[in-house]
Every structure is written in structure tokens, then in C-alpha cells.
Amino acid sequence: MSVKHALLALLEKPRYGYELRAEFEQRTGASWPLNVGQVYTTLSRLERDGLVEAGGTDAEGRSLYQLTEAGKVEVKGWFDTPVERTQPQRDELAIKLAVAVAVPSVDVGKVVQQQRNATMQALQGYRRQARSGAGDDLAGGLVLDRLVFAAEAEIRWLDHCEARLRRAAASSTAPEPVEGGDR
Amino acid sequence: MSVKHALLALLEKPRYGYELRAEFEQRTGASWPLNVGQVYTTLSRLERDGLVEAGGTDAEGRSLYQLTEAGKVEVKGWFDTPVERTQPQRDELAIKLAVAVAVPSVDVGKVVQQQRNATMQALQGYRRQARSGAGDDLAGGLVLDRLVFAAEAEIRWLDHCEARLRRAAASSTAPEPVEGGDR
DNA sequence: GAGTATGTATATACCGAGTATGTACCGCCT
DNA sequence: AGGCGGTACATACTCGGTATATACATACTC
Structure with missing residues (x-):
């Protein structure tokens, strides 16, 4: 669930898939490398769920994604809700x-x-x-x-x-x- | 990967699926509830991979599983190898x-x-x-x-x-x- | 300049982990 | 007899994650 929400949060401004991966890895200091494929599958799921929509292409022809209203609400909710510790990660x-x-x-x-x-x-x-x-x-x-x-x-x-x-x-x-x- | 190996380790003696879940939950103190379905899917994957084999049924008709030789080696290897910290769990x-x-x-x-x-x-x-x-x-x-x-x-x-x-x-x-x- | 590595960018196939659901059987209770 | 809950097994489905394929641009090199 963390990747999904992290990508949503990074979509504060419209971005394309490859850029999202770079942003994610830069911020987490390459401690958790993120497979590019997962970015695209996650984006398509987010699109299916109406949290994200395709936003045309930029000058270089890269397909942009942007948050929908529902997506913005989801991001806000993520930041406002602490990470669950009632069912901690299996260790x-x-x-x-x-x-x-x-x-x-x-x-x-x-x-x-x-x-x-x-x-x-x-x-x-x-x-x-x-x-x-x-x-x-x-x-x-x-x-x-x-x-x-x-x-x-x-x-x-x-x-x-x-x-x-x-x-x-x-x-x-x-x-x-x-x-x-x-x- | 943890569930897979934990089940293998619990199979030191022949057990059936439901029993494995009970054992797992008892040992981990119910901190990590384990879905029964996952036990069966994991068991069938383990059987496919030759680490486990069906071992008939017990007196009550429950289908038993037991370790193969390869399975025993796998368990030993798991205990002998420390948990990877080179690519830590995404947090x-x-x-x-x-x-x-x-x-x-x-x-x-x-x-x-x-x-x-x-x-x-x-x-x-x-x-x-x-x-x-x-x-x-x-x-x-x-x-x-x-x-x-x-x-x-x-x-x-x-x-x-x-x-x-x-x-x-x-x-x-x-x-x-x-x-x-x-x- | 042809060939080929390298980096950017997207897309898809596949597997494992995990959840939900369904089904059957059994004992128990009223 | 009918309903309830616990035991036992099985399957469908979603999601996270990896590997792989493709296309294109740049850069290096022989």
C-alpha cells in the first residue's frame, strides 16, 4: 500500500511514469529501489479506481498523469491517518x-x-x-x-x-x- | 517468504493444513493471524517445488503433508542463513x-x-x-x-x-x- | 558511417503473498 | 428437526513485486 500512496502523493503536480520512479528513489535515498513496471501497473490501477487520470502528454511526448479530486482526498487522508500498528507487518x-x-x-x-x-x-x-x-x-x-x-x-x-x-x-x-x- | 519457510519448519513431523495454521498462530502469539487459505496455496506450491509431499491421511481423514529430503535441506538452510538486511523491507x-x-x-x-x-x-x-x-x-x-x-x-x-x-x-x-x- | 552500448520511457506477462468466499462435515443446543 | 459454531479443505481474486519486451534517442567506437 505504501507505493500506491507514495505515487499519489508525488502526483501533486502532473508527472509521467519514469519521472515518478526517479522521484521516489531519490527521496528514499535508493534504500528501496522501485521497479519501473510497478509504477505503470500501479498507475493503471489508480486510474481504474478513479484516483488518477491521464493528463495528455508533455512537449517530449511523455504521457502525463494527474490526480483527480478523489485522488487528492485520498492523499490528504493518507497523511492525516497514522500508519496502522494494530496489525503490524509480518516480521x-x-x-x-x-x-x-x-x-x-x-x-x-x-x-x-x-x-x-x-x-x-x-x-x-x-x-x-x-x-x-x-x-x-x-x-x-x-x-x-x-x-x-x-x-x-x-x-x-x-x-x-x-x-x-x-x-x-x-x-x-x-x-x-x-x-x-x-x- | 516467511510464511513459506515457517510452514516448512513446522512440518518437522507430518501435519495437516489446519493444524499448521493453529501452530503458527500459537507460536507467534496471535500477533500475525494467518489466513487458512494461504496455508493451502503455500502447501500446494511447496508440493509443486518438491519440498513437501502428501503423506496420506490420519485416522480422522485429514490429509497430511510431510517434508521431502529437499524440504529438510531447505529448512536447514533457512535456519543457517540470517535474514537479509541488504534490501530491507519497504517501510x-x-x-x-x-x-x-x-x-x-x-x-x-x-x-x-x-x-x-x-x-x-x-x-x-x-x-x-x-x-x-x-x-x-x-x-x-x-x-x-x-x-x-x-x-x-x-x-x-x-x-x-x-x-x-x-x-x-x-x-x-x-x-x-x-x-x-x-x- | 555502421554497429553497438547506454539511458529514457512505456507496457505487459508472470509469480508469490494475502484476503474473501464457498462448501462440507461434525457436535451441540433447544 | 433445525440452527449454530467450530473444524477442515479448496478456489477465486486482488495486490505487490520482478522480469522482460519494445521503441527511441544519444553517445561511443572501430
Whole structure:
């Protein structure tokens, strides 16, 4: 849903498909490359739904799109409504660990350690990017910061998992574990 | 990709479709409800790809699925390989802000504030769940912790965005902003 | 100048993820 | 007997995302 609304928002002024992709990638700092094909399929769906209409061609013959009234309302609504957190994005890593703890043949501690290394490396990559000036423009900088914050949180969570796993293993022989005292 | 691999991992012993959904939802603590239909479509794709095969029916006539050799290898590979962070999940909130700062008619500060409130509320919901004992079993607890950590990181990031936006607004008249000294 | 890489621009086919819906069966309740 | 809800499976459909095809312009090169 994010691509759809992002394209709508970028259509504040009439633009053509290829331009939309360039704008999107520039703003998100190339962190999320956007396939051109998706721009056109999304545009045609938006046209079908009456949020966008073809607006002729520019001097170079490129076909322009522009917002309809309904489209403008949709954009406003998107910005006025916070991103849903009631049904958060399915998270592969959390699923992986949740399943792993229930499958006896998997060494969960090892999975955690491997992930920690990988995330650490990614984090260093982001910091390198930031230092190299990729985050100097405002939008791209915020996106990069977002990735940094998320990676840091992931590492904290992995450490927390390790501790909790150790505790669970230790108390598996004890009468009854007492949970909930650490949040 | 996460559902596919999670189902494969749960197939350590032969199971039937409905059971797989129940197992998945129990382990992830109902944070990510899984549509039953997706279980069956995923299973048939896995069968097509030779990772899973039909294993007859149980005493109650439910059709069982089991891992093939290739399936077992796939599961092992999944657990041995950390989750990719080179092309991170597209994040609606980051995209929203990145686009918003470039669209003059949007009050970015307001968007940030609204999101902060919404995320704060979600966070309190998670903590309530944890207190009410939803996180007492290990797997579900880790998933819930993951959501808490992610929400906290999001709030930190939103605060950081506010500060950076204020600085950008202040320095838009000044000669040249100096970035990068805050990470 | 012919050939060929490269970038811009659009369009379409295809697959996987996810949702909604339909159907059948079973036990339970009144 | 009829209705309700839970179990179990199946299929249709939409959407997000990738790969690919096509056309045209520019630029490089042999």
C-alpha cells in the first residue's frame, strides 16, 4: 500500500511514469529501489479506481498523469491517518525465532548469534553510507536514520532473546519459571 | 517468504493444513493471524517445488503433508542463513515521511506527532498484553518483545525526525547546514 | 558511417503473498 | 428437526513485486 500512496502523493503536480520512479528513489535515498513496471501497473490501477487520470502528454511526448479530486482526498487522508500498528507487518526474523524455539533440532542460540552478526554488519553499512554523505539531504537522511534505529533495536532484541533463552534453559529444571518481571 | 519457510519448519513431523495454521498462530502469539487459505496455496506450491509431499491421511481423514529430503535441506538452510538486511523491507512510515518533506502542502510536524501518538498507543497495548500473561510462553513472549522494541525504536526515530526537521527549518535561512555530527 | 552500448520511457506477462468466499462435515443446543 | 459454531479443505481474486519486451534517442567506437 505504501507505493500506491507514495505515487499519489508525488502526483501533486502532473508527472509521467519514469519521472515518478526517479522521484521516489531519490527521496528514499535508493534504500528501496522501485521497479519501473510497478509504477505503470500501479498507475493503471489508480486510474481504474478513479484516483488518477491521464493528463495528455508533455512537449517530449511523455504521457502525463494527474490526480483527480478523489485522488487528492485520498492523499490528504493518507497523511492525516497514522500508519496502522494494530496489525503490524509480518516480521520474518521474529517468526523465525518463534518457530525455532519450538523445533528441537534447531540451535536457537546459534541462529541468534548469526543474525546478530549480520545485523551488525548491516548497521555498519548504514553508518558508512551516512558518513559518506548519503544522508545529507533531508528525506534520504531520515530514511537512513530509520534503518539505523531499526537495526539497533533488532540487536537489542536479539541480546534480550539470548538472555531470556538462557533463563528459560536454566529454569527448565526448576519448579516453575516466573516471567513478566523484566518488561 | 516467511510464511513459506515457517510452514516448512513446522512440518518437522507430518501435519495437516489446519493444524499448521493453529501452530503458527500459537507460536507467534496471535500477533500475525494467518489466513487458512494461504496455508493451502503455500502447501500446494511447496508440493509443486518438491519440498513437501502428501503423506496420506490420519485416522480422522485429514490429509497430511510431510517434508521431502529437499524440504529438510531447505529448512536447514533457512535456519543457517540470517535474514537479509541488504534490501530491507519497504517501510511505509519512512516512505511517508520521506515523501512528506518534499510535498509543500503537508505539515510534516503534524504527521510526526500523529504517528507518535498512534505508536505510543500501540506500545501500551503490547505492554498490557505482556502484563496480562500473553507473553508467558517463550515463543509468544519473544514475538511480543520484538513488537515492543520496534515500537520504541519508532518513537525514538520520530523524536529524532522532529529535532532534525526543526534544525532544517532553522538553517534554511542560514548559509549552509552542517550534517552528520549526530549519529 | 555502421554497429553497438547506454539511458529514457512505456507496457505487459508472470509469480508469490494475502484476503474473501464457498462448501462440507461434525457436535451441540433447544 | 433445525440452527449454530467450530473444524477442515479448496478456489477465486486482488495486490505487490520482478522480469522482460519494445521503441527511441544519444553517445561511443572501430
